[in-house]
Amino acid sequence: MTRALRHIWRRAARAAAREDGNTTIEFVILFPLIFAIFLTSVDFSLMMLRQVFLERAVDIAVRDVRLGRIPANGFDTLRQRVCENTALTPDCMATITIELRPMTAAEFASLDPTATCINRAEEITPVLDFNPGTGQQELMMMRVCTVSNPIIFATGLIFGGPRNANDDRTASTITVFANEPT
Numbered sequence: 001m002t003r004a005l006r007h008i009w010r011r012a013a014r015a016a017a018r019e020d021g022n023t024t025i026e027f028v029i030l031f032p033l034i035f036a037i038f039l040t041s042v043d044f045s046l047m048m049l050r051q052v053f054l055e056r057a058v059d060i061a062v063r064d065v066r067l068g069r070i071p072a073n074g075f076d077t078l079r080q081r082v083c084e085n086t087a088l089t090p091d092c093m094a095t096i097t098i099e100l101r102p103m104t105a106a107e108f109a110s111l112d113p114t115a116t117c118i119n120r121a122e123e124i125t126p127v128l129d130f131n132p133g134t135g136q137q138e139l140m141m142m143r144v145c146t147v148s149n150p151i152i153f154a155t156g157l158i159f160g161g162p163r164n165a166n167d168d169r170t171a172s173t174i175t176v177f178a179n180e181p182t
Contacts, residue, residue: 036152043151050088050148051171057085058144058173065142066177082144089146089171099143102179117145117170140179145172 061081064070070077078100083092097116147168 039152046088046151047169047171050086050146050169051173053086053088054082054144054146054171055173057082058142058175060085062142062175062177065140066179086146090148092146095147097145099141101141102138103141103176104139116143117147117172138179139176141174141176143172143174145170 061070061078064081065078070081075098079093079096079098082098083089083096086092089095099116147170150169
């Protein structure tokens, strides 16, 4: 038994003395790390693009509300308008939540900063009404949230970013506008 161990030890020492395969070992150690950093940066870039596209889509939808292109009972139309103008959000109509409500400046200062997002693990989705106004000028707050899956799990651990309890990534935006009387 000791003879076999000595033989194995000598073979390992000879293999270590040779320099064959040093580049391969470095490649095997470093390539997964570099590739993980690359995928994480791509995933983070995709998250940021979703956020920018969502903010642009909300701006366009608010413009349509202010111009009267969306009727008073048009909550689904508002959701559809936001989803039409956003990109890179898979299954937008199923994962979007829109909160639109009148408020005062004092209420805005004490607004809860977390948006209500859909929890895809449950069948329950929040019901938020669409009311474009009561005929007098009022301050309206619109908060939109979408939920999507990350490409790789490590993005949230490395870069942070908003996510829900199921580790889905959320993109949310808030805007305030004056609702003009019709």
